[in-house]
Amino acid sequence: MKECILYKKLKNNKARCNLCYRYCNLGENQIGFCGVRKNIKGKIYLLVYGKPSVMHLDPIEKKPLFHFHPGSFVFSIGTIGCNFNCQYCQNWDLSREKAIENIKNISPGKIVSLALQQNAKGISYTYNEPTIFLEYALDIAKIARKKALFNTFVSNGYMTKEVVNKMKGYIDAVTIDFKANGNDNFAKKYISIVSEKPIYDTLLELKKSKIFIEITDLIVPGIGDNLDDAKKLVLWIIENLGDETPIHFLGFHPAYKMLDVPRTEFGILEKHYKLAKELGMKYVYLGNINKPNYENTYCPKCNSILIKRDFFSITKFNLTESKECPKCKTKINILD
Numbered sequence: 001m002k003e004c005i006l007y008k009k010l011k012n013n014k015a016r017c018n019l020c021y022r023y024c025n026l027g028e029n030q031i032g033f034c035g036v037r038k039n040i041k042g043k044i045y046l047l048v049y050g051k052p053s054v055m056h057l058d059p060i061e062k063k064p065l066f067h068f069h070p071g072s073f074v075f076s077i078g079t080i081g082c083n084f085n086c087q088y089c090q091n092w093d094l095s096r097e098k099a100i101e102n103i104k105n106i107s108p109g110k111i112v113s114l115a116l117q118q119n120a121k122g123i124s125y126t127y128n129e130p131t132i133f134l135e136y137a138l139d140i141a142k143i144a145r146k147k148a149l150f151n152t153f154v155s156n157g158y159m160t161k162e163v164v165n166k167m168k169g170y171i172d173a174v175t176i177d178f179k180a181n182g183n184d185n186f187a188k189k190y191i192s193i194v195s196e197k198p199i200y201d202t203l204l205e206l207k208k209s210k211i212f213i214e215i216t217d218l219i220v221p222g223i224g225d226n227l228d229d230a231k232k233l234v235l236w237i238i239e240n241l242g243d244e245t246p247i248h249f250l251g252f253h254p255a256y257k258m259l260d261v262p263r264t265e266f267g268i269l270e271k272h273y274k275l276a277k278e279l280g281m282k283y284v285y286l287g288n289i290n291k292p293n294y295e296n297t298y299c300p301k302c303n304s305i306l307i308k309r310d311f312f313s314i315t316k317f318n319l320t321e322s323k324e325c326p327k328c329k330t331k332i333n334i335l336d
């Protein structure tokens, strides 16, 4: 347990958490919506500090980050809890879990040692929403930086501006995961948030802070697969983040409370892929569907295959040292 940052003490031993847009007002002994931040005698504490529930060495492509240290491995950690309540959460056994007592304690330094032992190039805070365990993530990230490891978040983006300020200088890349195709009605019904606007605000802050961004958009058949919504999202990205921002449209698979919704058909994903390309996005991908041609990186000018992928493995890397297309010399947005 550790005292949290970014909270405000209020009268009568109440306190407000300023970490995410839920801004939970907590009375004594109350726990926030995320399940991991508790008011004890007027101060908010992080209950999962030093308590990762999952640790795994993953290819960075699994986050997915396709343009940031491609082909590297990241030591990935997550805790229990979440500030969203997605009805189709793919990691619901973590996000909805409440029991903390039996989770083994692992210090930030030990996490970094484990990452180094496994030859990871970086650490990824993922599986559940890393914003809710920010104090733990930042303490790990600070040590990791000193050992020349990079740090990445896989996030729903529902964090406050203050959180992005804290990430600056420690978190190098973020995958922002849209779960509702930019549609507020969907967000209210299936995620339990009022609006997706804060996610767009976070993206602007991340860009300002020069943190590398990739976007994912989960396409839920029948209820979150509207092409007009996808168009709005893509046009916003082009205008505000740039057409070189990688975007991944992900296939849905039935999980948690939405076991009756089928997997996303390839045809629906392909329409999203074509739309984003037609609108001018340079790096578009499909995920959670076995279509390797849609996982490759193509030169946006001459269409040569620059990085060939098979699931999360790179089978061909065809870029110059300065990350140009070897054929037409177009500079490719890849950080290594």
Ligand code: SF4
Pocket: 017, 018, 019, 020, 021, 022, 023, 024, 031, 032, 033, 034, 035, 037, 082, 083, 131, 132
């Ligand atoms: S991080 Fe948790 S406690 Fe803080 S505002 Fe968000 S849901 Fe509430």
